[in-house]
Amino acid sequence: MARFAIAVAVICTLSHSANAQTSVYAPLSSWRSGLSQWESHRTQLVASSSTKLNPRPVLPGLRPVTVELLEDSVIRKHPKLQGQRTLARRYIEGVYRKGQGGRNDLRGKMAEALFLHKNPEWGYVSKPNASQHDVYRRVMGQRPPMNGQVKFHVSGKSSKYVQDMKKDYRAHRFFVPDDHVKSLRDHWLRKYDSAKQRGDIVAAKNAASNAGRVQPLGSTSKEIVGNAKEAFRSSSAESRAVYVSLAAGVALSLGQIGWDYAHGTISADQAAYRATKAATLIGTGITADSALILVQQGALRGTLRGNLIIGVVVLVVDTSWNVYEHGGMVAFRHPEFYEQLGGSVSAFSIGGVAAFYAGGAVTAAASELGPGAPVVGGITALVTWAGVGTVAYIGGRSATSWLVQSAWPELYQQYEQQQIAAARTAISQRLKDAQTLKQ
Numbered sequence: 001m002a003r004f005a006i007a008v009a010v011i012c013t014l015s016h017s018a019n020a021q022t023s024v025y026a027p028l029s030s031w032r033s034g035l036s037q038w039e040s041h042r043t044q045l046v047a048s049s050s051t052k053l054n055p056r057p058v059l060p061g062l063r064p065v066t067v068e069l070l071e072d073s074v075i076r077k078h079p080k081l082q083g084q085r086t087l088a089r090r091y092i093e094g095v096y097r098k099g100q101g102g103r104n105d106l107r108g109k110m111a112e113a114l115f116l117h118k119n120p121e122w123g124y125v126s127k128p129n130a131s132q133h134d135v136y137r138r139v140m141g142q143r144p145p146m147n148g149q150v151k152f153h154v155s156g157k158s159s160k161y162v163q164d165m166k167k168d169y170r171a172h173r174f175f176v177p178d179d180h181v182k183s184l185r186d187h188w189l190r191k192y193d194s195a196k197q198r199g200d201i202v203a204a205k206n207a208a209s210n211a212g213r214v215q216p217l218g219s220t221s222k223e224i225v226g227n228a229k230e231a232f233r234s235s236s237a238e239s240r241a242v243y244v245s246l247a248a249g250v251a252l253s254l255g256q257i258g259w260d261y262a263h264g265t266i267s268a269d270q271a272a273y274r275a276t277k278a279a280t281l282i283g284t285g286i287t288a289d290s291a292l293i294l295v296q297q298g299a300l301r302g303t304l305r306g307n308l309i310i311g312v313v314v315l316v317v318d319t320s321w322n323v324y325e326h327g328g329m330v331a332f333r334h335p336e337f338y339e340q341l342g343g344s345v346s347a348f349s350i351g352g353v354a355a356f357y358a359g360g361a362v363t364a365a366a367s368e369l370g371p372g373a374p375v376v377g378g379i380t381a382l383v384t385w386a387g388v389g390t391v392a393y394i395g396g397r398s399a400t401s402w403l404v405q406s407a408w409p410e411l412y413q414q415y416e417q418q419q420i421a422a423a424r425t426a427i428s429q430r431l432k433d434a435q436t437l438k439q
Contacts, residue, residue, distance in 0.1 A: 054123075055123025055124050055125075055126075055136075056116065056120070056123050056124075057069055057072045057073070057113055057116050057117055057124075058072050059072065060085075062296045063234065064230070064231075064234050065117070066110075066227045066228075066230050066231045066234070067089070067230075067231045067234045067235060068085075069110065069113035069114065069117055069227075069231075070088075070092060070106065070109060070110050070113060070227075070228065070231040071085045071088040071089060071092070072113065073109040073110070073112055073113045074088045074091055074092060074106075074109060075088050076124055076128050077109065077128045078091065078128075079128065086298075089235040090235075092106060092231060092232055092235045093232065093235050093236055096228075096232040103228065104152075104153075104154060106228045106231075106232070107152055107154070107224050107225060107228045108150075108151070108152050110224055110227050110228040110231070111150050111151075111152040111175075111177070111217060111219070111224050112124075112134055112135065112150045114217070114218065114219045114223070114224065114227065115135065115150055115175055115217040115218055115219070116135060118218040118219070119218065121137050121138075122135045122136065122137045122148070123135065123136060123137070125147070131168075132147075132149060132167075132168040132169070132170045132171050133147040133148070133149060133170070133171060134148065134149050134150045135147065135148045135149075135150060135175075136148070146172050146173065147170075147171055147172050147173070148171055148172060148173035148174065148175055148215075149164070149168045149171035149173070149174050149175065150175045150176075150217055151164050151174065151175070151176055152176070152177060152221065152224055153180075154221065154225070156177070156179065156180045156183065156221060158180075158183045158184045158186075158187040159187075161174075161176055161180065161184050162184070162187060165210055165213065165214075171213070172213065173213055173215050174210075174213045174214050174215065175215050175216070175217035176214065176215075176216070176217060177216070177217060177219060177220050177221040177224060178216040178217070178218065178219065178220050179220045179221055179222075180221060181214060181215070181216045184214050185211050185214050188207045188208075188210045188211035188214070189207070189211055191203070191207035191210075192204050192207035192208050192211065195207055234303075237301070237303065277318075277321050280317065280321070281314050281317060281318055281321075284313060284314050284317045285310055285313070285314050288309065288310045288313040288314070289301065289310060292306055292309065292310070308349075311349070315344055315345065318344050319341060319344065322337055322340045322341065322344075323337070335401070335404050335405075335408075338400055338404050339397045339400045339401045339404070340397065341400070342396045342397055342399065342400025342401075342403075343392075343393040343394065343395075343396040343397030343400065344393065344396075345396060346392040346393060346395060346396025346397075346399075347389040347390070347392045347393035347396065349392075350388060350389070350392040350396075
């Protein structure tokens, strides 16, 4: 009984103490501070992960594959470009024009890019300045990845590749252009046979290992050289795009002036009018080229499609001038309006295509000249479009005149009657003025 009374007393005491000092849950911090901490941590994770480049080539799909492959490779090798593809294209232009050394540097980068483009299981190594490894791939059951070195020499001499293989002895695979594989492997097989005959087991084993390291990269040396050259040409096309916009306006203007001069129908007032119209067309071409910079990051500038877009814009403005020149809607009843339209379409289509290919060919040929290659190519495009466009305008207008006369003879008859009536009125007015002067 005494024990029971003591137990009751202890329970009452503990209950009284608990009621006197009720414990309250106190969180370490508010939910808002916890959320801010998590957001800060997440931001740091994203920032750290974004600094790691994707091991696979990144192709936005805005420009030709060859251009974007080389852009991506250049950006990886040169962190100073800060990932800007515009700067990468300028780098490609500048290095390619430096001479054989610069072109070989770009060809080496193109070889790596083409290899990765054709072999999706491989990727770029994280360090751009890695001395012996260019690419790597994960192998199941093997913790360290398999690595490889990509090499390209225009000459294809096996002796140069042998020196590279000795220097880059840590690379598991040694990738060379497909047409250079056989000569390099044959070199190491000869070394193997020679060492085996001498009884040099170490040298034979080393030669056999090197022969096994040699692998084709999936492209020939000709393909590598051609793709690097095409990337340079495409990059340079954007540099000379402004010349094309000038050429579109000049071609249409010279074509109309040449037509009027050939038919002896140009006067001082008409010359001033043509000059104003020419300035408007040239300004329209430059404005259209500036607008293309905002479309797909300027990927259309300098391309055939971009040239045609500029030509269409200039053609629309030129047609608007012609409608105004012939009195608004009345223009559609004038054969001359259709002649001008046919000539303009011929000038911008034939001249634009000729300027695109001529400018590209001359730019590539002039790449040996140094920094002036895009300017030379641009001037070539300008002169080509202006010259070919002028001839195309005259030819297209003549063809359109013949077509309209054949398909719509009553329109020409009505137009000629109007011209005769206007001439009679002018002659009568001059006779009246002459009689007035005599009196």
